[in-house]
Amino acid sequence: MKFLxxxxxxxxxxxxxxxxxxxxxxxxxxxxxxxxxxAGDTVLAPVKVTGQRTDNPDYGSSLTSVGKMPxxxxxxxxxxxxITRQLMDDQQDTTLREALRNVSGLxxxxxxxxxxxxxxxxxxxxxxxxxxxxxxxDAGQYSRDTFNYERVDILRGATSMLYGRGSTGxxxxxxxxxxxxxxxxxxxxxxxxxxxxxxxVDLNRQTGDNSAVRLNLMGQKSDSWRDGxxxxxxxxxxxxxxxxxxxxxxxxxxxYLKENNVPDYGVPYNPVTKEPIDKPGTFYGLPxxxxxxxxxxIATATxxxxxxxxxxxxxxxxxxxYE
Numbered sequence: 001m002k003f004l005x006x007x008x009x010x011x012x013x014x015x016x017x018x019x020x021x022x023x024x025x026x027x028x029x030x031x032x033x034x035x036x037x038x039a040g041d042t043v044l045a046p047v048k049v050t051g052q053r054t055d056n057p058d059y060g061s062s063l064t065s066v067g068k069m070p071x072x073x074x075x076x077x078x079x080x081x082x083i084t085r086q087l088m089d090d091q092q093d094t095t096l097r098e099a100l101r102n103v104s105g106l107x108x109x110x111x112x113x114x115x116x117x118x119x120x121x122x123x124x125x126x127x128x129x130x131x132x133x134x135x136x137x138d139a140g141q142y143s144r145d146t147f148n149y150e151r152v153d154i155l156r157g158a159t160s161m162l163y164g165r166g167s168t169g170x171x172x173x174x175x176x177x178x179x180x181x182x183x184x185x186x187x188x189x190x191x192x193x194x195x196x197x198x199x200x201v202d203l204n205r206q207t208g209d210n211s212a213v214r215l216n217l218m219g220q221k222s223d224s225w226r227d228g229x230x231x232x233x234x235x236x237x238x239x240x241x242x243x244x245x246x247x248x249x250x251x252x253x254x255x256y257l258k259e260n261n262v263p264d265y266g267v268p269y270n271p272v273t274k275e276p277i278d279k280p281g282t283f284y285g286l287p288x289x290x291x292x293x294x295x296x297x298i299a300t301a302t303x304x305x306x307x308x309x310x311x312x313x314x315x316x317x318x319x320x321x322y323e
Contacts, residue, residue, distance in 0.1 A: 059087045064153045065135065065175060079156040088146050092190070094198065094220070096144040096152070096174070103154050117141035117294075123156060125169030132163070132173040134300065140322035142296050145257060147200050147218035148237040150175045176253065179214035179241040181206050196222040211242035228283030229264035233257070251302045261292040295323040 063070050064082050081103050093099040096118055097108050109119040117140070120127050131138045156170040163171055186202040201217040218235040235257040243249040267276045268284050277284075297320065304314040 059084055065173065076155070078159075081154040081156075083152040083154075085150055088149065088152075093146055095146060096172075099146055099149075099152055100154075100172070105156060106154070118144055120172065122154075122169035122172070127169055127172055130159075130163070130166045130169070130171045132171060133298065134176055134302075134316070135173060136300075136316055136318050137163075138174065138298075138320075140296055140320060142257065142294050142322060143259065144174070145218060145233065145235055147235055148176050148216045148255060150177045176237070176255070177202070177214060177216055177239065178251065178253075179204060179212035179239045179244075181210075181212055181244055192222070194223045194225055198222075208242065210244045210246055211240075212244065213241075214239045224264055224283075226264060226281060226283040228262060228285060228287045230262040232260045247307075248303070248305045251300075251304075253300045253302075255296070255298040255300075257294075257296040259292060259294045262287050262290055263292045265290075295321075297321045 063072060064076070064080055065071075083099050083102055087093075087102065088099050091098070091102075093101075097120075100106055100108065100120065103122075105123050107121040109121060118131070120131075122130075129137070129139060153173040153175060154170060155173070158168045159166065159171050182204065183206060184202070184204045186200075188200045190196070190198040198220040199218070201215070203216075204212060204214040206212045216235075216237040218233070220231070220233040222231045223229065224231075235255075237253065237255045239251065239253040241249065241251040262285070264283070265285055267280050267282075269275075270277050299319045301317045302314065304312060306312040
């Protein structure tokens with residue numbers, strides 16, 4: 001049994017009239033004092049500021065072409081991710097595998113080198129046949145470099161209505177650099193440990209009122225922290241485009257990537273201990289016999305005609321050779 005003891009102040013408050021009780025409650029409440037604007041104050045005229053919002057050239061991209069045509073990401077009723085060129089440059093992503101580490105729901109399968117090339121799983125499904133280059137299927141088994149990427153678009157979920165038969169995990173679309181009006185020259189040199197050397201060149205020249213040519217070059221040489229593996233890579237990607245800004249545009253491009261490596265297959269598995277062999281610094285291969293020699297050549301011709309800002313037709317012809 002509990003006994004509650006009221007204080008004298010509470011008992012006296014209970015005997016007060018209703019209006020007196022409200023007055024006491026408001027006595028401790030801070031109230032704002034409103035005053036009229038003095039007649040001598042001057043009211044300024046409103047200031048109207050107009051401007052135009054610019055796209056963020058860094059990590060965000062408002063447009064994507066993963067839906068077969070340039071459109072805002074908010075207009076696509078599926079989950080999308082866009083990896084911009086600026087993000088790849090800031091992170092020093094030199095391969096597609098490194099760039100896709102920014103994508104949630106995607107797993108990079110363990111290949112440990114070899115001729116299998118890039119292998120990814122998106123939402124639990126393999127996307128080996130769902131890799132695209134500028135909207136056209138890129139089914140070659142090779143390790144992709146980012147030197148000629150403008151961005152990478154990822155669309156999650158079933159996409160058979162857009163890209164035909166494929167997995168239900170999604171698609172990865174690689175968007176190549178394209179020639180544009182104006183001149184630019186970019187040179188990048190990288191040096192690192194284990195005899196790592198890489199250089200890239202990006203040149204764009206305007207050749208007419210509505211035409212331009214662009215050339216991208218890449219060379220890379222590196223060893224490994226293990227004695228034995230070697231990695232050598234060279235790439236070139238010229239592009240010629242005319243009719244820029246006109247209803248009809250024509251673009252011709254060529255992509256060449258050459259690799260000559262001594263692959264590193266990692267550390268073997270010990271069937272007795274059920275663990276990897278405890279000598280990670282040892283190269284478990286044959287440098288004189290193990291090799292990875294791949295050549296990728298892709299030639300593309302694209303013709304696009306715009307009937308209106310919302311209607312266009314595009315035809316792409318491509319020839320690819322993977323060795």
